[in-house]
Amino acid sequence: MSGGSSNTDPQELPVDEAELLRVCRIGRAQGLKGEVSVRLFTDEPEERFEPGAVLFSRDGSTEYVVQRARAFKDRWYLKLEGVDDRTAAEALNGTELYGEAWELDDDEFYPKDIVGLEARLRTADGPVIGTVVDMTDNAQWLLKIRLAHPVGDERTALVPFVEALVPQVDLDGGVLVIDPPGGLIPGVDRTL
Incomplete structure (x- = not known):
């Protein structure tokens, strides 16, 4: 650990908090020399x-x-500068670490950029399906969409974030286009 402290004036922070992305959460200490396990x-x-x-x-x-x-x-294990024994490593358990956002290719997105986008059916001017409220990474990235028109108890839908189903993402316009097969999204029929 180096640089910075909890007493740092917010105007003097080394990076913009809004541009930080969660990288890992520190878990248990590994061994006696300050190494920690991390959840990615x-x-x-x-x-x-x-x-x-x-x-x-x-x-x-x-x-x-x-x-x-x-x-x-x-599993990943890290040795951080200044964390030189088990006691120091154990003190970091549960700490989340963040990294600066990197420049991405045109077809790559950070989850934080996708959350909040309006989901529309088949075109950027199509009917509103709902709003992206979360993005999770299970076996693949999934969009969690809060439905604009809930059906019964179904208030959200999960849509795989793959090009075949999400052919267009317009960050500037605040919209993504979804072309779902029938039955994927409650209340959205393939023929609409």
Whole structure:
């Protein structure tokens, strides 16, 4: 751990909190020399955990510098600078670490950019299906959409975030287009 402190004036934060993305949550200490296990929230752990990479607390006021990282049996373990014993590692249990947003290709999106978009049927001017309220990564990315017109007890729908079903995303327009097969979204018939 280096740089920053909880007493840092918000005007002097090293990064803009709004541009930070959750990368991992620290779990239990591993061994006696300050290594910690982490739960991943990134698709790019190799890049995020390169030696010298800087991660931040949620508000950006505290920096954590990766000294080394390793993967073992689908788990990641980090050694952070300044965390040199088991006691220091245990004190970080539950801490979430954030990284700066990277420039993405035109066909890539961060979940935070998708949440809040209006979902429309088949075209950007089509009928409103609802609003994206969450994005989850199970076996694949899923959009959770709060339906504009709930059907019975069904107030939300899950839609796989794949090009065949979500052919258009317009961040500037605040809209994404969904072309669902019949039965995927309650109340939305394929023939509409």
